[in-house]
Amino acid sequence: MKGKFISVAVAAIFCVALVGSVAAEEINAYMGTSPDNNAKIVQFIKAKTGITVNQSFQSFGEIEARVKAEAPNFNADMIIGCGSSTGFMAKKNGWAVPYVSPAWNGVPDVFLDPQGNWYNIGNFSFVLVSNKDRLARAGLTMPKSWKDLLDPKWKGEIVMPSPLSSGTANMMRFSFLALYGDAEGWKFLEALDKNIHHYTRSGNAPTDLVGRGEFILGITSDENVKKRVDDGYPLVWSIPIEGTGYDGTFVLILKGTKKLETCKKIIDLLGTPEFSAVMAEIGYMTPRPAENKLYGKTLPKYIKLDLDKAADDKPKNNDIWKAKLRSTFE
Amino acid sequence: MAPAELSLKLKAGSGNRVKDFLNANLVNILAALLFFLLALFLLYPIIAVLVKSIRGPSGFTLEYYRTFFAKNYYYRSLFNTLLLGAINTVVCLVIGFCLAYMTTRGPYPLRKPLKVISLVPLIAPPYLFALSLIILFGRNGLVTRMFDLHWQLYGFAGVVISQTLAFIPLAYMMLENTLMSLNPNLEESAYDMGASEATILRTITIPLMAPGLLKAALLIFVMTIAEFGNAAILAGRTPFLAPDTYTMITGESDFNMGSVLSVVLIAPCIIIFFVHNYLLEGKKFTTIGGKPVASEPRKITPVIKVPLIIVTTAATGAILICFAVVLAASFYKILGVTDKFILANYLDFTSNQAIANSIRVSFIAAAIGAVIGVLLAYVIVRGKFFGRSFIEMASLSGFALPGTVLGIGYLLAFSAEPLKLTGGIMILALNCVFRFLAVGVEAGISKLHQINIEIEEASADLGASFLTTFYRIVLPIMFPAFIAGFIYTFMTAIVSLSAVVFLVSPGFQLAAVKIFDAAVYGEIGIASATTIKLILIVMLCLAVLNYVTKKTRLGSGLKQPVA
Structure with missing residues (x-):
């Protein structure tokens, strides 16, 4: 009797384990936009094509690490949302399946690879956010220039993401290095470090920490700012006079996928004006013209960037970052 | 007539010999099998981590340790x-x-x-x-x-x-x-x-x-x-x-x-x-x-x-x-x-799949873990073979292994063919099995120490085969240990983050990781609601488990998850 109970239990468990892998059209994807936005994209794909996208939330930096570690046996069929550095790396190493999608005809070159190794579904930037209430209580005003952040009055009141885990932070770093030049840029980052309370894991985390009033200022990804303001956080945001940087949100098919046709359908869908409208609604600068809900009609001022160089410099800059900014802690 | 009789006799004889062999050596065969499992799923990943720490792109080096101690x-x-x-x-x-x-x-x-x-x-x-x-x-x-x-x-x-x-x-x-x-x-x-x-x-x-x-x-x-x-x-x-x-x-x-x-x-x-x-x-x-x-x-x-x-x-x-x-x-x-x-946090269903996955993984892990734990305990206590104390040591070492180590170990050991397990659900379950094995094994050992081997010997002397003895005598005695291992693994696996966070993949997201992401990300409402849902569901599972064990009148072990 007792032994039977065990065997029945074990058998039942295996049955449970086996069910649930029912075949429908579905793919696994690494998706690096915020959990909310990932869900929006997944819902859009499901509604338009019926394809189920299984995804796990990771930051851009984590997706790049994951892809590097897994190559060439990837555990996902696609990446929907990674940084340009990951896209370039995948193209260089042959990790992407090239597919020239007819649905992307007429999109400017900066949004796609001519060989079809990657597509860019929207550029995002970083902005300065502040907590209205805390700002007023402290009797301070929103900084006008990035250099204003170096003022000692902000000491311990600024948060920004860590470039070791966040692609957004990597974008901030290469943008500041491009703005000020390498030598001056590192000096700026080191001086800024004195005022930074700590570096967060995700590029969007400062938006929430500042929104909750834990800190007065945050340098953060712009992708979530509009939603958080709508949610009711007392947030104000701005782009200092020097401008901001940008990075793409790249999409690519990973080599070894057994669902190439499904992946192609998704790429096609992402090239439509309808999808651009979804992304612009969130606040992205999209491949197809659409009204941007965060910036409106006036485009932000951009720092001049070389994304290829930024991708190449990333490992080197990580080492410098660790050497310069980690040794200084208390 | 005579040759047929002879062959029949021979057959019976050889059948008996197989049976006798099995009876005499089943413990050893079992031990070998368990040793193989321990070696593959516990020792190999740890060795993989050790090797990785001293092996750079150009051969063996202590450079990484030097960096560690220099900084x-x-x-x-x-x-x-x-x-x-x-x-x-x-x-x-x-x-x-x-x-x-x-x-x-x-x-x-x-x-x-x-x-x-x-x-x-x-x-x-x-x-x-x-x-x-x-x-x-x-x-x-x-x-x-x-x-x-x-x-x-x-x-x-x-x-x-x-x-x-x-x-x-x-x-x-x-x-x-x-x-x-x-x-x-x-x-x-x-x-x-x-x-x-x-x-x-x-x-x-x-x-x-x-x-x-x-x-x-x-x-x-x-x-x-x-x-x-x-x-x-x-x-x-x-x-x-x-x-x-x-x-x-x-x-x-x-x-x-x-x-x-x-x-x-x-x-x-x-x-x-x-x-x-x-x-x-x-x-x-x-x-x-x-x-x-x-x-x-x-x-x-x-x-x-x-x-x-x-x-x-x-x-x-x-x-x-x-x-x-x-x-x-x-x-x-x-x-x-x-x-x-608002109630919106509870109506957010994106986390439900993750909760379902967590329960599935923990259940599979608990079932496998409890079985292996009981068998290991038996082999350790009753076996008389070379390397017995090594098996004991290895299976109890789970107490001393930080989760991150086995997480990275599994990632290193099982991400390439022919042992590719990453990207699936079994790697999560197996990881939990071998991390939390020690409790079940120990419970089993202490139960077995309470019964005298004479009962088993008597059963064997009366003509019961090894399997019958195991099934009718050993298993019932060890059932509380089985339940203890099951519940401990189930509960620990469901909330543990440190190892599985390295092993989750799209489609096999787990609740603990999901809640962590939401928390780090600032979605405190969602993280909290998911936590409450998870707690309620786990309590329900435990209640059902408790009921089932009570119904089968085997519940004496429930009160002692850790012996």
Whole structure:
């Protein structure tokens, strides 16, 4: 009797384990936009094509690490949302399946690879956010220039993401290095470090920490700012006079996928004006013209960037970052 | 006629020979099989981590270790981690002991509620406390604002407080078990003869508890230094090894340095494991009378009573407040920012799949783990073969293995053909099986020590085959150990983050990881609601399990998840 109970239990468990892998059209994807936005994209794909996208939330930096570690046996069929550095790396190493999608005809070159190794579904930037209430209580005003952040009055009141885990932070770093030049840029980052309370894991985390009033200022990804303001956080945001940087949100098919046709359908869908409208609604600068809900009609001022160089410099800059900014802690 | 008869006889003979061989050697065959499993799923991943830490792109090198010991940063990280582990272990043991003492020796009406409050956090993710602390005591937290305080939650202190709260339940569970299995007669006789409560504690209770205390200390130390959720949320700029390892692997994909950090994390655990084994050598106090017994409440002297009451009230109060905060947060859009009561967090169904996956993984892990645990215990106690003590050591080493190590080990060992398991659900389950194996094995060993081998021999002498004996005699005796292993693995697997966080993949997301992501990301409402859902579902599962075991009248083991 007792032994039977065990065997029945074990058998039942295996049955449970086996069910649930029912075949429908579905793919696994690494998706690096915020959990909310990932869900929006997944819902859009499901509604338009019926394809189920299984995804796990990771930051851009984590997706790049994951892809590097897994190559060439990837555990996902696609990446929907990674940084340009990951896209370039995948193209260089042959990790992407090239597919020239007819649905992307007429999109400017900066949004796609001519060989079809990657597509860019929207550029995002970083902005300065502040907590209205805390700002007023402290009797301070929103900084006008990035250099204003170096003022000692902000000491311990600024948060920004860590470039070791966040692609957004990597974008901030290469943008500041491009703005000020390498030598001056590192000096700026080191001086800024004195005022930074700590570096967060995700590029969007400062938006929430500042929104909750834990800190007065945050340098953060712009992708979530509009939603958080709508949610009711007392947030104000701005782009200092020097401008901001940008990075793409790249999409690519990973080599070894057994669902190439499904992946192609998704790429096609992402090239439509309808999808651009979804992304612009969130606040992205999209491949197809659409009204941007965060910036409106006036485009932000951009720092001049070389994304290829930024991708190449990333490992080197990580080492410098660790050497310069980690040794200084208390 | 004759040849046919002969061949028939031969057949029967050879059949018997196979049977005899099986009967004589089944333990050994089983042992070989189990050894193979242990080697593949426990030793191989650890070796993979060790190898990775000394093997660069151009051959073997100690460069990575040199980097570790040359950099002040890592040194600080190690120091903080060990200090955190030490403080946590001591505080958790003290609080756990007070709680356990109250629920086993204290007044009856208090026992049940105290027990429930102390155990509930066991099925909540440990980093839940970091969330509650931010909401209450963060720089803009409710309490901080109310009293206009200026303290620094982010940093060492915050991590220590949240980790302590998170591991009180484990300390309580293990110490309560030890106290329950102490025969109260000794203490009662001492009391009747006029010994004071303090004397009884000092000379009887605590010395008798020594093995249990040591084991609890080891487990808590290992689990706190490896669990990185609280540190990742609250550490600010203070470095700790576990979150650093995590960033090293998931952010930078630097497997060499990540492996070095893991090995450094193992070292203190292994040392403590051996010290623990050495101290316990020859000090196994077997439970007299076998069955756990609750003591009659006694009059406790104020000297003992007052501190006991202060500690238990403070601890249960803190746990209750943290849970209340999580419960409240789950009903608000953003607790403390826009206080609008909503149900949307519960209606967010994206987390449901993750909860379903968690339950599935934990269930598979618990079933496999309990079976393997019972078999291992049998082989260890009854087997007489070379390497028996090695198997025992290996299967109990799970106590001393930080989760991050087995997480990275599995990633290194099982991501390429022919052993490719990553990207699936089995890697998650197997990881949990072998991490939490020790409890089931130990429960099994202690059960087997209670029965005399003569019963099995008698059964064999009466002509029962090995399988029959095992099935009819050994299994029923070991069923409580099976249940203990099952429940422990199930509960620990469902909330554990430190290893599986490296192994989840799209489509196989787990609730613990999902909640952690939501928390780190700032979706406190969603994180809280998911936590509450998870707790309710796990409680339901445990209730069903309890009911099933009771129904089959086998439930005596339920009360002792850790022997």
